[in-house]
Amino acid sequence: MSVTDEELMAFADGELSGADAARVQAAIAADPALAERLEAERKLRMALRGHLDPVADEPVPQAWTAMIAAAAREDAEDEHKVISLAAARAEKAEKAGKAAKAAREARSTARGRPFMQRWGMGIAIAASLALGLFMGTRIASGPVTQRDGALMASGLLAERLDTQLASAQGSGSVRILTSFRREGGDYCRVFASGGTSGVACKDNAGWVLERTISGGAAQQSQYRQAGSADMELMAAAQEMADGAPLDAAQEEAAKAKGWRE
Amino acid sequence: MSSTRFCEDLTAMLPRLRRFARGLTQDHADADDLCQQTIERALKARKQWQEGTRLDAWVYRIMRNQWIDEIRARTRRSQTFVHEDQGVNVGMDGDRDAENRVELANVDRALGRLPDEQREAVVLVMVEGFGYKEAAEILGIPQGTLTSRLGRGREALLRELGETA
Known part of the structure; x- marks a missing residue:
């Protein structure tokens, strides 16, 4: 045979x-x-x-997982929007129509952007991000304080910036999207939370909010997609960064050193 | 299938995807670029993925097609350069071949020397562990074509690595 x-x-x-x-x-x-x-x-x-x-077995670059996570959030936000739009329509048809148009526009902008080069988000950012303008009214309390005219993270936000790793995302109210170093060597982190999203960089005194995007929950579901806000921030981070974002091991090491050289 | 699930599964697949990319490209930087492009494409097309079909095979197909595009683009680019000095290049290639034969055979080199169509078949079946049917679907070829490419690729590798492997 x-x-x-x-x-x-x-x-x-x-x-x-x-x-x-x-x-x-x-x-x-x-x-x-x-x-x-x-x-x-x-x-x-x-x-x-x-x-x-x-x-x-090599550690997967954080930019890849961040890219996927951003897409997941975008979808979640889409679903949420459908529901809130239906409610709004019942209440006031005209108003809902406007919101839908705004949502469509936000969406086509987000989708139409060329989706990143090496960095995860190769978006040339032209949009100047609101530098703390939206924060003005909230400075009195909460996650942000003022020091010599600079906005500083405080409370829970500061704590999360110190301790939370982007590679090991918890389910808390603050999400860390990525970490990187800017020119000069400072460590910076992109964060998103219910009220505020932005980029914070560590100096001797604490986390200075370099960029912020207003994102009150109500505001966000009507006029702005979480996904597009994330992408905007990632693009801002890419502009600021000197080199690639930190991978999981580098992030761990930076945390151990208190985010200072 | 929720989007959350899609994204979770895609994330879980990244290490394997990267391994396949390395097998296809034979180059660290090329592989990571290819991975990144594949993730982008998969995310853009995520609404088109059909529930009930294998997500991994779907993403592998995207990666493989992306790589084919890249190879074609590179070939076009290099042809414009090679044209004038073809004689010189042929001579250099000959030298390099001779060198290769002298050097110890190793997996990297042997894989790299396979024609692309044989290498992708070998990697899908022998490294990534796909069955003939899935591998043929990923490559968009009949199963008979797959097994013949796989057979030729495997023979070539066995010849080259047989004694050292």
Whole structure:
């Protein structure tokens, strides 16, 4: 009983079953030359896997996971919008129509942007982000304080900026999208929370809010997509950054050093 | 299928995807560029993915097609350069081949020397563990074509690496 080369390889690839597999197996048992060929094939397979498998163990660049997470948030926001629009329409048709138009525009802007180069977000950002303008009314309390005219993170936000890793995202109210170093070496982090999203950079005194985007929950669902706000921030971060975003290991190391050199 | 699920599954797949990219491109930087482009494309097209079909095969197909596009673009670019000095280049290639034969065979080199169509078949089945049917679908070719490319690729590798592997 002879076994063709193709059959032997199909057997090695796990493509044969039942009677076919049994027949090849019997032939191999009876013929040392066949067994030898099968063994050579097995060694080749191990050599290939030995060569390529380690790639799968390398830490995945944060930009990739951030990109996927941003898409997930965009979708979640879309669903949310459908619901809130329906409610608004029932209340006042005209108002809802306007909101939908705004949403469509926000969406087409976000989708139409060329989706990033190496950085995760290769968006040339032309939009100047509101530098704390929206924050003015909220300065008195909450996650932001003022120091010499600069806006500083405080309270929970400061704590999260200190401790939360972008690579190990919790389910808390503050999300860290990515971390990077800007020219001069300061560590900066992109964050998003219910009320405020932005980029914070660490100096001797604490986290200075370099960029902020207003994003009150109500405002956001009607006029701005979380996804597009994230993308805007990622683009701003890309502009500020000196080099690639930190990967998980670098982030861990930076945290251990208190985000200072 | 929720978008959340799609995104979770895609994220979980990234290490494997990167391994496939390295197998296809044989180059670290090319592989990571390819991964990034693949993720972008997959996300853009996420509404087109059909529930009930294998997400991994769908994304692998995107990656492979993206790579084919890239190879074609590079070939076009390089042809414009090669044209004038073809004689010189042929000579250099000959030298390089001779060198290669002298050097110890290794997996990287052997894989790199395979024609693209054989390498992708070998990597999909022997490294990524796809069945013939899925691999053929990813490559958009009949199963018979897949097994013949796989067979030729495997033979070439066995010849080259047989003694060292």
